[in-house]
Amino acid sequence: MSIPQPISNLTQAFERTGLSPKNNNTVSTSPTASYFEQHRLAGGRRAKTLKPFSTGDVKILLLENVNQTALDIFGQQGYQVEFLKTSLPEEELIEKIKDVHAIGIRSKTRLTANVLKHAKNLVVIGCFCIGTNQVDLEYAAKNGIAVFNSPFSNSRSVAELTIAEIIALSRELGDRNMELHNGTWNKKSARCWEVRGKTLGIVGYGHIGSQLSVLAESLGMNVLYYDTLMIMSLGNSKQVGSLQELLNSSDFVTLHVPETAETKQMISTPQLAEMRDGAYLINNSRGTVVDLPALIEALRIGKLAGACIDVYPKEPRANGPYFNGHELLPFIDELKTLKNVILTPHIGGSTEEAQSAIGIEVGTVLTKYLNEGASIGAVNFPEVSLRALDLDQENACRILYIHQNVPGVLKTVNQILSDYNIEKQFSDSRGDIAYLMADVSGVNSDDIKNLSAELEATAFNISTRLLY
Ligand SMILES: NC(=O)C1=CN([C@@H]2O[C@H](COP(=O)(O)OP(=O)(O)OC[C@H]3O[C@@H](n4cnc5c(N)ncnc54)[C@H](O)[C@@H]3O)[C@@H](O)[C@H]2O)C=CC1
Numbered sequence: 116m117s118i119p120q121p122i123s124n125l126t127q128a129f130e131r132t133g134l135s136p137k138n139n140n141t142v143s144t145s146p147t148a149s150y151f152e153q154h155r156l157a158g159g160r161r162a163k164t165l166k167p168f169s170t171g172d173v174k175i176l177l178l179e180n181v182n183q184t185a186l187d188i189f190g191q192q193g194y195q196v197e198f199l200k201t202s203l204p205e206e207e208l209i210e211k212i213k214d215v216h217a218i219g220i221r222s223k224t225r226l227t228a229n230v231l232k233h234a235k236n237l238v239v240i241g242c243f244c245i246g247t248n249q250v251d252l253e254y255a256a257k258n259g260i261a262v263f264n265s266p267f268s269n270s271r272s273v274a275e276l277t278i279a280e281i282i283a284l285s286r287e288l289g290d291r292n293m294e295l296h297n298g299t300w301n302k303k304s305a306r307c308w309e310v311r312g313k314t315l316g317i318v319g320y321g322h323i324g325s326q327l328s329v330l331a332e333s334l335g336m337n338v339l340y341y342d343t344l345m346i347m348s349l350g351n352s353k354q355v356g357s358l359q360e361l362l363n364s365s366d367f368v369t370l371h372v373p374e375t376a377e378t379k380q381m382i383s384t385p386q387l388a389e390m391r392d393g394a395y396l397i398n399n400s401r402g403t404v405v406d407l408p409a410l411i412e413a414l415r416i417g418k419l420a421g422a423c424i425d426v427y428p429k430e431p432r433a434n435g436p437y438f439n440g441h442e443l444l445p446f447i448d449e450l451k452t453l454k455n456v457i458l459t460p461h462i463g464g465s466t467e468e469a470q471s472a473i474g475i476e477v478g479t480v481l482t483k484y485l486n487e488g489a490s491i492g493a494v495n496f497p498e499v500s501l502r503a504l505d506l507d508q509e510n511a512c513r514i515l516y517i518h519q520n521v522p523g524v525l526k527t528v529n530q531i532l533s534d535y536n537i538e539k540q541f542s543d544s545r546g547d548i549a550y551l552m553a554d555v556s557g558v559n560s561d562d563i564k565n566l567s568a569e570l571e572a573t574a575f576n577i578s579t580r581l582l583y
Pocket residue numbers: 245246247266267269270273318319320321322323324341342343344371372373374375377378399400401425426461462463464465
């Protein structure tokens with residue numbers, strides 16, 4: 116995969132405006148300003164007064180042990196990277212986010228409106244995972260912050276873990292393992308089954324659910340799935356019309372839906388009652404999807420024969436012995452007394468392959484967004500891209516104008532640009548937000564300064580960045 120280079124080898128201006136009422140439109144002076152200085156002298160065509168900064172001025176905060184592959188990509192760009200292995204408590208996150216242009220997180224870090232309102236320089240968020248429920252996507256979009264994720268790089272890892280869990284539950288592997296570790300030999304076959312010929316019910320037939328469907332059929336399982344969308348069945352799997360139908364007909368139920376208002380506690384007492392006696396439940400999606408006390412009760416009374424849980428309503432921030440005082444403790448204490456319950460610490464996507472691929476994928480899209488403004492693949496934002504700014508073109512500049520999606524914007528913007536040659540221009544909208552990208556030529560440094568000021572002053576401006 117090729118990593119995008121800065122638009123200009125000589126210089127890159129990177130101006131961020133419009134996030135705060137204060138309109139904090141100039142980023143802090145770079146400790147690596149020498150990069151710009153050297154190249155400015157070599158190129159000799161940039162105005163100092165604009166305070167443009169090079170890729171060496173871009174500050175990125177990476178949390179939750181994002182993979183080395185991403186660090187390598189950002190390192191090649193010369194970005195300033197702060198890397199932490201864990202997520203941060205809200206107070207610390209607020210302090211650190213104030214200063215950065217980009218942040219990389221995984222599933223734990225909550226980027227709420229309360230946190231994001233402090234992020235005056237932030238232009239982009241990278242979720243180095245599939246889920247984006249931990250980010251207030253709407254607030255981010257309204258404030259001109261694009262959000263990217265990795266939509267399928269860990270799907271296979273989750274599907275494989277789920278296959279392992281189906282067999283582990285069916286053979287009570289967790290219990291046999293614990294017993295032998297604790298000195299008990301318990302060779303038994305009662306209520307231990309092959310998975311061949313059993314029915315797997317998949318809730319959510321997206322990237323993970325459909326991949327799992329193929330793997331499960333190769334083990335001889337019958338596959339049913341329930342999804343709110345009509346989706347093409349892979350292999351011999353069959354879509355059913357309701358969650359109830361799936362619960363009534365499955366020996367194993369596995370959840371692969373996102374965290375949304377609709378999926379919150381979608382498996383609670385009534386749904387557990389609809390499951391077959393002696394069925395198994397697997398939750399590798401999000402902790403909010405299952406009502407844990409209801410599941411504990413279904414296991415306790417023997418309605419279910421076992422469960423695997425990888426995700427929890429509240430998860431610890433860091434690895435280690437966290438249980439003392441953690442909100443999860445009462446649930447874990449009860450679950451560990453039950454038979455055939457396998458608990459894992461949110462490791463569905465945690466393989467070397469997945470993490471390395473995610474690092475490359477999200478590292479690359481963040482770099483493209485920072486260096487070129489390309490928003491293809493953003494989850495909350497209009498998707499806009501233009502071929503690279505012509506490097507041979509003297510006095511050219513790329514305008515990245517994020518604005519409210521209201522009538523009259525193009526008229527106003529093109530009026531502002533009308534004195535220059537618009538080499539290319541593209542605009543798209545998503546809901547209330549629109550994003551215009553334009554390359555203009557025939558601009559000198561004063562023109563760039565004026566353009567920037569005029570665009571920022573428009574009533575529709577959310578954020579304006581100029582790259583040159
Ligand atoms: N345990 C782990 O480490 C991991 C967990 N995940 C979780 O798995 C989820 C699913 O991942 P993907 O398959 O990649 O997502 P996806 O977006 O490809 O598929 C989700 C499917 O769920 C369906 N869906 C949404 N709401 C529904 C509802 N109320 N009822 C039935 N179906 C519904 C959608 O139509 C879609 O087909 C992610 O959102 C994430 O929360 C993802 C990766 C790793």
